[in-house]
Amino acid sequence: MSSLDLSNLELGSEEAEYSSVGFHYIHRAQAGRIVAVAEAFREAGYHLEMLTAEDRRTDLEAMRLVYTFSRLDQLDRHMVTVDLAPEIPGAQAPSLAGIYPAANWYEREVFDMYGIRFDGHPDLRRILLPDDVEFHALLKDFGRIEDAPDEGAANK
Amino acid sequence: MNPHPAPALERAHDDETYYLNMGPQHPSMHGVLRLLLRLRGELILECDPVIGYAHRAHEKMAENRSWIQFLPNTSRIDYLSGMIYNLGYCQAVEKMASIEVPVRAQAIRVIVSELNRIQSHLLWFGTFLLDIGGITPFLYCFDDREKILSILERVTGSRLTYSYGRFGGVSQDIDDVFIEQTRSFLTRMRKQAPMYHQLVHENVIFRKRCEGVGVISREVAHDYGITGPTLRAIGVDYDVRRAEPYSGYEQYDFEIPTRTGGDCLARFEVRIEEMEQSCRIIEQALDALPDGPVKPAKFIKKLKPPAGEFYFAVESARGHFGMHMVSDGGDVPSKIKLRTPSFSLLSSMSEVLEGTMVADTIAILGSVDVVLPEIDR
Numbered sequence: 001m002s003s004l005d006l007s008n009l010e011l012g013s014e015e016a017e018y019s020s021v022g023f024h025y026i027h028r029a030q031a032g033r034i035v036a037v038a039e040a041f042r043e044a045g046y047h048l049e050m051l052t053a054e055d056r057r058t059d060l061e062a063m064r065l066v067y068t069f070s071r072l073d074q075l076d077r078h079m080v081t082v083d084l085a086p087e088i089p090g091a092q093a094p095s096l097a098g099i100y101p102a103a104n105w106y107e108r109e110v111f112d113m114y115g116i117r118f119d120g121h122p123d124l125r126r127i128l129l130p131d132d133v134e135f136h137a138l139l140k141d142f143g144r145i146e147d148a149p150d151e152g153a154a155n156k
Numbered sequence: 157m158n159p160h161p162a163p164a165l166e167r168a169h170d171d172e173t174y175y176l177n178m179g180p181q182h183p184s185m186h187g188v189l190r191l192l193l194r195l196r197g198e199l200i201l202e203c204d205p206v207i208g209y210a211h212r213a214h215e216k217m218a219e220n221r222s223w224i225q226f227l228p229n230t231s232r233i234d235y236l237s238g239m240i241y242n243l244g245y246c247q248a249v250e251k252m253a254s255i256e257v258p259v260r261a262q263a264i265r266v267i268v269s270e271l272n273r274i275q276s277h278l279l280w281f282g283t284f285l286l287d288i289g290g291i292t293p294f295l296y297c298f299d300d301r302e303k304i305l306s307i308l309e310r311v312t313g314s315r316l317t318y319s320y321g322r323f324g325g326v327s328q329d330i331d332d333v334f335i336e337q338t339r340s341f342l343t344r345m346r347k348q349a350p351m352y353h354q355l356v357h358e359n360v361i362f363r364k365r366c367e368g369v370g371v372i373s374r375e376v377a378h379d380y381g382i383t384g385p386t387l388r389a390i391g392v393d394y395d396v397r398r399a400e401p402y403s404g405y406e407q408y409d410f411e412i413p414t415r416t417g418g419d420c421l422a423r424f425e426v427r428i429e430e431m432e433q434s435c436r437i438i439e440q441a442l443d444a445l446p447d448g449p450v451k452p453a454k455f456i457k458k459l460k461p462p463a464g465e466f467y468f469a470v471e472s473a474r475g476h477f478g479m480h481m482v483s484d485g486g487d488v489p490s491k492i493k494l495r496t497p498s499f500s501l502l503s504s505m506s507e508v509l510e511g512t513m514v515a516d517t518i519a520i521l522g523s524v525d526v527v528l529p530e531i532d533r
Binding site: 019020021022023026047048049050052054055059066068072073075077079081100101102104105113126127128129130137138140143 | 207208211213215216219248251252254378379380381387392394399400464465466467468469476478480482484490491493495499500503504507532533
């Protein structure tokens with residue numbers, strides 16, 4: 001196991017204040033680099049703690065992937081964000097399932113909830129929602145309660 | 157027939173193999189888990205866990221209500237660690253918004269969280285042994301578990317979905333009756349614990365069902381992000397309470413029980429020992445219980461954490477429960493991702509169960525202690 005080497009990956013890296021945000025570093029990676037980034041973390045003994053997405057189409061004009069890599073033997077958490085094209089369908093990123101098997105289900109969940117596709121995923125199908133639905137539930141333009149008439153308004 | 161079968165399951169199968177759906181309605185399946193198994197005889201060739209039957213869209217709900225309104229949801233994600241999840245969410249939001257928590261409230265949080273953990277482990281003990289054919293232990297542990305539920309019900313008002321936390325403290329102070337009841341429970345639990353061990357540990361059938369069964373290697377655990385008692389049964393002493401202490405856990409003297417076998421028996425032994433460690437923590441917290449307020453003088457009605465990305469974790473009864481939160485500076489969360497330990501555990505099962513026997517599936521799933529509602533969220 002070698003030490004963590006993230007040079008040559010063109011990351012926009014910043015140190016973070018652990019006590020207020022809960023992680024030590026945040027890196028902004030390009031989608032094309034995420035496999036190399038994951039390999040560097042795996043090489044250094046980190047595990048993939050979590051992978052999720054954010055619908056930032058309104059404020060950043062991007063679909064964002066968020067990975068956290070962490071160690072079990074010492075406290076060191078890295079958050080890696082990857083901004084993708086703001087189109088659904090269309091947003092795409094390389095799969096990490098071949099590097100971290102944990103990514104298999106996380107990526108299925110992101111696909112299910114956000115519609116982001118992962119290249120090279122062995123089995124990209126829905127995981128929580130029924131197979132036959134046609135929406136991606138966590139997209140901001142789906143199912144907002146504020147779209148419904150405010151029934152409590154008359155009582156205010 | 158599954159309209160989108162996993163590619164692995166699409167492979168041509170010879171006459172000797174067949175598919176078996178275990179669950180989602182099966183008495184020994186935990187909650188609403190469905191395992192799609194490809195078998196030759198009783199040997200599992202492939203296993204595809206199918207989840208989502210208890211999906212309640214907690215993460216979507218989070219984006220449609222204020223930070224404060226999401227509080228009751230958190231007790232309902234894992235109904236056996238309701239207190240730990242609820243207080244974990246509180247402390248995460250408190251860190252985001254820089255809200256101070258009085259020391260008395262912190263100690264109370266530790267006490268009720270550990271009671272919650274013992275309660276969860278007791279339920280696991282009963283159902284696990286029930287799964288592998290022992291009916292009597294179930295009756296003993298539910299008797300003890302009932303004591304915890306009554307203690308917590310008196311102070312929180314509910315038996316499972318507590319929602320006891322408030323930003324900056326807890327909803328009610330504890331009184332002398334609570335302290336006395338908790339102390340007498342600890343005395344009782346310590347008398348019972350050796351009995352739990354003796355009841356089953358040397359039983360021949362139990363040993364044969366558990367020893368060397370469902371071995372999870374360090375590599376598999378690392379690959380899938382397995383945490384909690386299952387990880388500690390492999391010999392990794394990772395515990396969020398020790399690795400990144402919250403709510404004053406750093407003040408308490410407790411051990412992190414580990415085993416090296418990685419099998420069902422090791423997981424069993426780790427959890428039995430964890431109950432004693434939880435008792436130790438509760439005892440220390442009660443002995444050093446500070447005086448003072450348990451919530452802020454002024455009730456927090458509006459809460460707008462600063463914009464940014466956050467990740468906070470607590471140790472639930474099943475392992476590392478993480479919350480990835482995004483705030484846009486408003487009073488409604490932009491996103492809350494719930495990273496639950498059972499999800500990681502179950503995702504490893506397609507690999508762990510491959511090559512085992514159907515009957516062992518029950519023992520293995522029982523011993524890793526997954527809770528489906530926290531997987532489906």
